[in-house]
Amino acid sequence: MNQSLKVIINKELKRVFTDKRLILTLFVLPAVSLALIYSIIGYIAVEFMQDVKTHESTYVISNAPAAFVEIVDQIEDKAIRVEFIDNAAIEDYKTEIIEGTLDMFVAFDPSFVDKVTDYESGEMPTIMTYYNYGEDYSEEAYQYFVNRLLPVLEYDVLSSRFGNMDYLEVYNLIDGSEIEEVVNKEKATGKMISSILPMIISIFLFAGAMSVVMESVAGEKERGTMATLLVTPVKREFIAMGKMISLSIISTLTALSSLVGIAGTLGLLMLILPKDSGAGLGSLLTIKYTGAHVLQLMIFMLCLVGIYVGVIILLSAIAKTVKEAGTYITPVYMVVMVLSFMNMYSFNVEPLWKYAIPVYGQIIGIKEIFMYQMDWAKVGLSTLSGVVLIAILVAIIAKLFNSEKIIFTE
Amino acid sequence: MIEVKNLVKSYKLSKKKMQKAKTKEKIVVAVNGVSFVAKPGEIFGLLGPNGAGKTTTLRCVSTLLKPTGGEISVMGKDVESDSEGVRKHIAFLTNELKLDKHFTPDYTVDFFARLYNMDRESINKRKEELFEYFGITNYRQKKIGELSTGMMQKLSIVVSLIHDPDVVIFDEPTNGLDIVTAKKVTEYLRELRNQGKVVVISTHIMDLAEKLCDRIAIMLDGEIKIHGTLQQILEETGEKDLEEAFFKVYKDLNPEM
Ligand SMILES: Nc1ncnc2c1ncn2[C@@H]1O[C@H](COP(=O)(O)OP(=O)(O)OP(=O)(O)O)[C@@H](O)[C@H]1O
Ligand SMILES: [Mg+2]
Numbered sequence: 327m328n329q330s331l332k333v334i335i336n337k338e339l340k341r342v343f344t345d346k347r348l349i350l351t352l353f354v355l356p357a358v359s360l361a362l363i364y365s366i367i368g369y370i371a372v373e374f375m376q377d378v379k380t381h382e383s384t385y386v387i388s389n390a391p392a393a394f395v396e397i398v399d400q401i402e403d404k405a406i407r408v409e410f411i412d413n414a415a416i417e418d419y420k421t422e423i424i425e426g427t428l429d430m431f432v433a434f435d436p437s438f439v440d441k442v443t444d445y446e447s448g449e450m451p452t453i454m455t456y457y458n459y460g461e462d463y464s465e466e467a468y469q470y471f472v473n474r475l476l477p478v479l480e481y482d483v484l485s486s487r488f489g490n491m492d493y494l495e496v497y498n499l500i501d502g503s504e505i506e507e508v509v510n511k512e513k514a515t516g517k518m519i520s521s522i523l524p525m526i527i528s529i530f531l532f533a534g535a536m537s538v539v540m541e542s543v544a545g546e547k548e549r550g551t552m553a554t555l556l557v558t559p560v561k562r563e564f565i566a567m568g569k570m571i572s573l574s575i576i577s578t579l580t581a582l583s584s585l586v587g588i589a590g591t592l593g594l595l596m597l598i599l600p601k602d603s604g605a606g607l608g609s610l611l612t613i614k615y616t617g618a619h620v621l622q623l624m625i626f627m628l629c630l631v632g633i634y635v636g637v638i639i640l641l642s643a644i645a646k647t648v649k650e651a652g653t654y655i656t657p658v659y660m661v662v663m664v665l666s667f668m669n670m671y672s673f674n675v676e677p678l679w680k681y682a683i684p685v686y687g688q689i690i691g692i693k694e695i696f697m698y699q700m701d702w703a704k705v706g707l708s709t710l711s712g713v714v715l716i717a718i719l720v721a722i723i724a725k726l727f728n729s730e731k732i733i734f735t736e
Numbered sequence: 737m738i739e740v741k742n743l744v745k746s747y748k749l750s751k752k753k754m755q756k757a758k759t760k761e762k763i764v765v766a767v768n769g770v771s772f773v774a775k776p777g778e779i780f781g782l783l784g785p786n787g788a789g790k791t792t793t794l795r796c797v798s799t800l801l802k803p804t805g806g807e808i809s810v811m812g813k814d815v816e817s818d819s820e821g822v823r824k825h826i827a828f829l830t831n832e833l834k835l836d837k838h839f840t841p842d843y844t845v846d847f848f849a850r851l852y853n854m855d856r857e858s859i860n861k862r863k864e865e866l867f868e869y870f871g872i873t874n875y876r877q878k879k880i881g882e883l884s885t886g887m888m889q890k891l892s893i894v895v896s897l898i899h900d901p902d903v904v905i906f907d908e909p910t911n912g913l914d915i916v917t918a919k920k921v922t923e924y925l926r927e928l929r930n931q932g933k934v935v936v937i938s939t940h941i942m943d944l945a946e947k948l949c950d951r952i953a954i955m956l957d958g959e960i961k962i963h964g965t966l967q968q969i970l971e972e973t974g975e976k977d978l979e980e981a982f983f984k985v986y987k988d989l990n991p992e993m
Contacts, residue, residue, distance in 0.1 A: 329850065329853060330850075330851055330853075333847060333850045333851055334851075337847055340839075340843075341836070341838060341839075344838070345838060546836075549834055549836075550832050550833060550834035551834050551835060551836045553800070553832055553833050553834075554833040554834060554835060554848075554892075554895070555851075556800065557798065557800065557823065557828050557833060557896075558823060558848060558851045558852065559820045559821075559823040559824040559851075559852065560851050561820065730800065730801045730802055
């Protein structure tokens with residue numbers, strides 16, 4: 327790396343990491359205050375989930391085989407209320423599911439028993455499920471049906487086949503919720519934590535960058551230390567890049583410290599709360615992420631940080647004082663917040679072209695990582711658009727540092 | 737060598753500044769057709785009252801401002817087309833250039849020296865010399881914010897000179913310094929001249945110009961009204977000291993005084 331660039335980056339980092347006051351305000355306070363907020367949010371979430379678990383799930387089950395009715399009768403570990411109706415139709419229960427008075431509708435194949443018995447013909451019976459997966463009670467009812475009730479039926483059937491390994495599949499389980507539109511997305515409260523994360527990451531990255539960048543650019547102008555640097559023969563590009571890189575590092579660390587504050591709090595909650603509710607929280611946080619997910623998340627975050635830092639440097643360089651910089655940056659902060667919030671409740675997979683939009687692309691990217699829907703083409707496109715924008719920002723900033731307007735502030 | 741030919745520099749005023757200056761003019765011509773040459777081995781002084789355009793001239797020479805008109809070259813390099821090349825050769829000191837109060841003198845000097853691509857050995861050697869001369873050695877590990885104003889200014893001088901430049905441009909170098917410190921600075925400027933450097937200073941102090949400068953240019957309202965050695969100026973005006981000469985020039989322009 328170029329010597330001047332290295333020297334400038336070093337200085338910026340030293341400036342922050344040898345200043346106790348800055349360490350406190352940039353890294354400690356955000357983490358601590360967020361830990362506090364999240365203890366409260368986490369506590370409420372856990373309370374809520376315990377309520378979901380103990381709630382009596384209501385089902386309407388059409389054409390249930392006798393064996394299944396028997397299984398339901400023997401249930402002791404959960405309060406459930408099941409109405410068995412022959413030849414019921416989903417159309418009659420749609421509104422009840424959407425309104426939440428009914429948690430789930432299940433339709434067994436009318437000839438379920440025949441098809442199961444005559445399994446060697448190869449025709450498998452279907453089981454249709456309908457539930458409002460945006461709603462927690464409904465989701466819980468579905469999970470219980472699929473993971474607790476059906477396996478018992480499956481086991482019964484398989485054991486009656488005397489271990490014939492060619493026919494291990496008993497039925498087709500098809501979820502018709504989407505087709506029948508029984509899902510009411512506005513009620514997706516249970517997805518709160520995972521849907522709120524992309525927004526929080528984006529906003530923290532901006533907030534983390536804001537104070538430190540304003541200090542380092544507008545503050546240096548205001549105090550006259552920038553002019554001293556500009557008297558040296560250092561290329562303006564290196565000053566711009568040096569600020570960019572060092573401030574991105576600091577901003578990322580600030581945001582990470584905030585995230586660690588949140589994650590630490592939630593982890594602690596899982597440890598100290600009763601096992602059952604803790605597991606519920608764990609499933610919400612879904613710890614099924616792979617190395618690729620983490621890498622993708624890092625890439626998106628770095629792009630966002632670069633763009634945010636670049637924009638804030640630019641505005642701080644135009645401003646004469648930190649205060650003035652603040653008045654320019656606040657509206658941008660609002661826009662970032664809106665962009666970040668916009669996606670909170672949309673769980674659809676976004677089309678590829680949207681990833682070419684800087685900032686927006688990265689935010690929906692982070693969202694889709696949390697939904698396990700990310701692919702590398704999207705990562706590539708959004709990285710490309712991010713890097714292009716960052717390069718443009720660096721060029722403009724370097725040009726600004728060359729302009730006499732930014733050298734002297736009086 | 738510094739060559740300034742017909743330098744013109746005007747500032748555009750913001751609305752706020754227009755109100756402050758109680759003027760309706762949008763443009764202030766701060767420097768209007770200034771030409772001079774400063775040679776190696778001499779101290780050249782720009783002498784003039786507040787607002788004469790001294791600082792503006794020196795900022796243009798040191799590439800921080802872009803001339804509105806005219807040409808400036810420093811050590812044969814053009815300030816506009818090769819501003820980086822010019823900056824390599826100059827030391828520029830003006831009271832708006834500040835140092836970060838959080839760092840120590842030691843670190844600050846190292847930082848700037850490395851921006852001039854100096855190696856460790858020459859940095860240390862040069863730093864010791866300058867710290868010793870300006871009496872900073874005992875304060876080198878303190879925070880700059882804890883130093884006195886004079887000490888800070890001496891440190892700024894050290895920072896500006898760390899790369900042993902050929903051209904030294906000091907705007908009001910003794911402003912705010914006590915006589916002992918001021919003498920240290922002027923002594924050092926003489927030393928630089930004797931080493932064959934180009935030295936340019938600006939001042940409004942007659943005494944300083946008279947004693948320190950080999951050649952003087954009297955600046956008024958953005959123009960050089962008269963220039964030459966002290967002897968030449970006294971002869972041309974027919975006065976017996978610089979102050980009298982200055983007022984003679986001044987009165988010619990402002991007869992109401
Ligand atoms: N940034 C600026 N914007 C607008 N006008 C300016 C600016 N800087 C200087 N001026 C004007 O230009 C003129 C020359 O100013 P300059 O600072 O060069 O004078 P000076 O000789 O250095 O004065 P002093 O002895 O007060 O330092 C003055 O009228 C001043 O008001
Ligand atoms: Mg001045």
